[in-house]
Amino acid sequence: MKDNMITFRQATTADSLLLSRGLHAALLINDVTDERLRRFADLVCCRPDVLYSPQNTTVAMADGNEAGIITAYDGSRYAAMRQVTMPLLKREFDI
DSSP: OOOOOEEEEEOOGGGHHHHHHHHHHHTTOOSOOHHHHHHHIIIIITOTTSTTOGGGEEEEEETTEEEEEEEOOOGGGHHHHHHHHHHHHHHHHOO
8 A cells, every 4th residue: 555645845836726726626616718827827826925925835645746825924914915916806707
């Protein structure tokens, strides 16, 4: 029986599509096109000043494969990031 090896790594901008998929899943937005996921990744998940940035995200790896993400940040930065994130989500994606 093979042991599952779980590791964690800091997300990078190369993970923006993974972040986009994870956020849509967390918001229970299931009927989403690949185009929307890519656009969201490009406009939101690549930015360092938003809530859902690679800087705020850790990627879980299981046996070398992406298994999930968790986004967390210092609460003292929440208001500033929210002021960027929420208008962007509303304007570009009507979220």
